[in-house]
Amino acid sequence: MKSDTLPVNEIFYSLQGEGFHTGTPAVFVRLSGCNLRCPFCDTDHSAHTPMTVSDITSEVTRYPAPTVILTGGEPSLYDLTDLIDALHSLGRRVHIETNGTRPIPATIDWITCSPKPGGQVVLSRCDEMKIVYTGQDVEAIADRIPAGHHFLQPCSGANIPEVIDYILRHPRWRLSLQTHKLLSIP
Numbered sequence: 342m343k344s345d346t347l348p349v350n351e352i353f354y355s356l357q358g359e360g361f362h363t364g365t366p367a368v369f370v371r372l373s374g375c376n377l378r379c380p381f382c383d384t385d386h387s388a389h390t391p392m393t394v395s396d397i398t399s400e401v402t403r404y405p406a407p408t409v410i411l412t413g414g415e416p417s418l419y420d421l422t423d424l425i426d427a428l429h430s431l432g433r434r435v436h437i438e439t440n441g442t443r444p445i446p447a448t449i450d451w452i453t454c455s456p457k458p459g460g461q462v463v464l465s466r467c468d469e470m471k472i473v474y475t476g477q478d479v480e481a482i483a484d485r486i487p488a489g490h491h492f493l494q495p496c497s498g499a500n501i502p503e504v505i506d507y508i509l510r511h512p513r514w515r516l517s518l519q520t521h522k523l524l525s526i527p
């Protein structure tokens with residue numbers, strides 16, 4: 342979708358709570374809207390403010406972290422090329438968290454792909470695969486989409502023993518916990 346503005350749900354500064362970059366500071370730019378309706382979705386991203394690339398970069402530069410994470414919702418619903426270019430010109434690395442059902446601009450620095458039930462992944466690779474484990478065949482997904490790192494995450498923290506047991510039997514996976522929720526990091 343090409344537009345002069347992007348629907349921004351929120352921009353905030355925090356620590357990455359999940360996956361490979363857990364514990365590192367980043368500016369999160371959450372865009373509104375998603376093409377999937379996962380039953381366990383815990384993100385209220387319906388509200389938004391239309392912001393230009395300039396509006397967004399002005400907000401991002403309030404914070405010192407070198408990394409900006411585009412998240413959602415599903416950020417790849419929108420044309421992100423101008424925003425990525427603008428953030429790069431400010432010296433920021435740009436990561437994206439995506440369900441993988443839509444193409445991602447080649448200029449992105451890090452792709453975290455979280456395939457979801459009912460969402461056909463179109464990406465040919467990702468840097469990090471992070472799956473909320475609910476007993477699905479994650480090996481078939483991982484075999485189909487090359488990834489540098491593989492993380493399994495309990496579903497809303499409810500099945501941690503099941504996820505640990507699965508990882509012990511399938512050691513290409515690593516445990517990812519929603520540490521920002523466990524530690525009440527805003």
Ligand code: SF4
Nearest residue numbers: 375377379382414440
């Ligand atoms: S893909 Fe992510 S944001 Fe979209 S509905 Fe599923 S969990 Fe929510």
